Amino acid sequence: MMKVRIERIVDEALDIRSFRLVRSDGQPLDSYEPGAHVDLTGPTGVTRQYSLCSPPQDRRAYLVAVKKEAQSRGGSAALHEVEEGTELEMGAPRNLFRLDPTATEHVLCAAGIGVTPLLSMAYRLTENGQPWRLHYFARSPEYAAFSELLANTFAGHVQFHYGVEPGDMDAALSECLNQAGSAAHVYTCGPAPFMNKVVEVAARSRSEDAIHLEHFQADPAANAGPSGGFEVELASSGVVLQIPANTSLVDVLQAHGCDIDTECREGICGTCIVEVLDGVPEHRDNCLSSKEKAGNKQICACVSRALSARLVLDL
Numbered sequence: 620m621m622k623v624r625i626e627r628i629v630d631e632a633l634d635i636r637s638f639r640l641v642r643s644d645g646q647p648l649d650s651y652e653p654g655a656h657v658d659l660t661g662p663t664g665v666t667r668q669y670s671l672c673s674p675p676q677d678r679r680a681y682l683v684a685v686k687k688e689a690q691s692r693g694g695s696a697a698l699h700e701v702e703e704g705t706e707l708e709m710g711a712p713r714n715l716f717r718l719d720p721t722a723t724e725h726v727l728c729a730a731g732i733g734v735t736p737l738l739s740m741a742y743r744l745t746e747n748g749q750p751w752r753l754h755y756f757a758r759s760p761e762y763a764a765f766s767e768l769l770a771n772t773f774a775g776h777v778q779f780h781y782g783v784e785p786g787d788m789d790a791a792l793s794e795c796l797n798q799a800g801s802a803a804h805v806y807t808c809g810p811a812p813f814m815n816k817v818v819e820v821a822a823r824s825r826s827e828d829a830i831h832l833e834h835f836q837a838d839p840a841a842n843a844g845p846s847g848g849f850e851v852e853l854a855s856s857g858v859v860l861q862i863p864a865n866t867s868l869v870d871v872l873q874a875h876g877c878d879i880d881t882e883c884r885e886g887i888c889g890t891c892i893v894e895v896l897d898g899v900p901e902h903r904d905n906c907l908s909s910k911e912k913a914g915n916k917q918i919c920a921c922v923s924r925a926l927s928a929r930l931v932l933d934l
């Protein structure tokens with residue numbers, strides 16, 4: 620984690636504020652790949668993940684946007700109270716939501732605060748000169764963040780969709796995706812019901828590999844509780860460890876001295892992913908793709924467990 624200073628705060632929409640962050644020591648920040656996010660620890664000590672939405676090559680500052688959540692437990696609400704000049708702790712950028720380098724056309728579907736990672740993608744796609752379009756769904760113009768920037772800087776690429784009722788969403792999204800070629804990749808970020816609908820609609824016309832989504836909420840399965848004990852074998856040493864029913868895999872591995880980092884511990888960030896050499900994981904995370912889960916070659920050690928009696932891990 621490093622110290623960053625809030626250089627500028629802007630009200631971007633109702634209950635959404637952007638924060639321009641610079642390093643407290645005045646050094647440049649790392650450039651990052653579009654779709655990346657950082658961990659930010661606010662004044663109450665709560666750490667949350669926020670997408671970076673500045674131009675990815677701009678190393679002078681990062682921009683994040685924070686929506687004040689009604690049920691905030693000290694994360695977003697506390698950030699809405701801070702003033703310019705406040706120092707925060709920030710982790711290095713991580714990315715589980717990348718632009719596919721093989722894609723030649725891109726459709727970005729955002730709802731509400733979910734526009735943030737797609738904004739960094741918009742900068743890169745514009746720079747690359749690739750065909751792309753952003754469909755931004757919001758309750759009304761007051762709820763649409765960065766609307767001026769989107770309308771001006773990315774004019775011709777952005778279509779706003781205001782007040783679409785849930786029952787009309789399928790048709791609206793079908794129309795959006797029909798505008799693009801069938802080979803276009805689809806990227807979505809927003810509330811889970813919105814993303815689920817985008818995936819459902821997109822899957823009618825393209826393969827799973829061409830559909831990408833960002834999760835910032837834990838899968839309820841992650842909190843479903845343990846499903847029984849199992850054992851893991853560490854491939855490098857042959858040591859076998861027992862994972863009791865009420866203990867997470869990562870806790871046992873770390874207690875045994877395995878060098879595994881964790882951040883969210885909710886199956887979202889992907890920091891704790893470990894390679895699986897044998898056995899069948901019970902995937903409970905939200906960061907591996909369906910294809911990766913089906914391949915059973917990786918496990919998110921903070922929340923996932925095992926369907927087989929033993930997993931052999933590349934540790």
Ligand code: FES
Pocket residue numbers: 880881882883884885886887888889890891892904906919920921922
């Ligand atoms: S620590 Fe974030 S997914 Fe495991």
